[in-house]
Amino acid sequence: MRKDFEKYFREIDKHLSLIPKRDHKTFIKELRGNVADYLEENPTACLDDIELVFGTPAQVVDEFLVDVKSQRFLDSLNRKNIIRIMAVTIALIATVLAAIFVVDTINFNHGYGMNSNAQAGHSATDPNAIETY
Amino acid sequence: MSSTIYDKNIIEMLVLFLLCKEDLYAYNIMKLIQSMSHDILSVQGGSLYPILYKLTEKGYITDRVEVIGKRQRMTRVYYHITESGKNHLQELIDNNNRIQLGIRNVFENASVEEIQ
Numbered sequence: 579m580r581k582d583f584e585k586y587f588r589e590i591d592k593h594l595s596l597i598p599k600r601d602h603k604t605f606i607k608e609l610r611g612n613v614a615d616y617l618e619e620n621p622t623a624c625l626d627d628i629e630l631v632f633g634t635p636a637q638v639v640d641e642f643l644v645d646v647k648s649q650r651f652l653d654s655l656n657r658k659n660i661i662r663i664m665a666v667t668i669a670l671i672a673t674v675l676a677a678i679f680v681v682d683t684i685n686f687n688h689g690y691g692m693n694s695n696a697q698a699g700h701s702a703t704d705p706n707a708i709e710t711y
Numbered sequence: 712m713s714s715t716i717y718d719k720n721i722i723e724m725l726v727l728f729l730l731c732k733e734d735l736y737a738y739n740i741m742k743l744i745q746s747m748s749h750d751i752l753s754v755q756g757g758s759l760y761p762i763l764y765k766l767t768e769k770g771y772i773t774d775r776v777e778v779i780g781k782r783q784r785m786t787r788v789y790y791h792i793t794e795s796g797k798n799h800l801q802e803l804i805d806n807n808n809r810i811q812l813g814i815r816n817v818f819e820n821a822s823v824e825e826i827q
């Protein structure tokens with residue numbers, strides 16, 4: 579299909595990304611098929627003719643979203659929200675775990691330092707320190 | 712020049728009526744509405760697809776996909792009316808007749824002075 583017609587489909591495709599991908603791909607395939615039928619009957623048709631018969635990308639998307647904001651559309655938004663919440667929760671847990679790990683590492687290093695001091699004779703409070711180290 | 716129909720109930724009614732005769736795809740339906748109304752009415756593709764999907768979701772019609780072209784990027788989706796679709800069509804026709812009658816009554820009861 580001609581480049582300007584491809585742009586027409588791309589424009590619609592881009593704005594339909596809010597609805598489940600499978601649904602909007604199915605729709606674009608059907609629209610492509612019907613436009614191809616139209617072009618077969620009207621080989622000299624230009625983009626303006628296509629927009630007159632099938633609607634401008636904005637009109638097509640508008641009509642589609644108004645009517646197909648049914649349960650499927652709402653479900654998909656809910657799914658996206660759930661995924662977003664899960665991602666944030668996982669990120670928070672990862673941050674907390676990382677913080678615990680860092681604090682633990684610092685504490686471990688601190689203990690190592692103390693033992694080193696003990697080894698150097700600066701601290702005699704733990705006579706076993708040198709031996710255990 | 713034809714008038715584009717935006718009333719979804721009217722489009723629904725015409726679609727279901729046309730599907731009673733044979734299975735059709737969207738572009739077919741658009742052409743038939745225009746030709747059978749003697750170019751008085753037309754439906755834009757953008758208005759028609761959501762209605763077809765809604766009717767499918769509600770079980771008033773079913774669809775059958777045929778791939779056209781080699782790259783499978785284009786399909787022709789044929790729609791078929793179900794029994795519940797036929798019942799729904801009857802409801803839409805009755806409702807539309809009532810509306811038409813109501814509109815006629817309003818016009819008949821209004822005097823020329825009132826309109827002006």
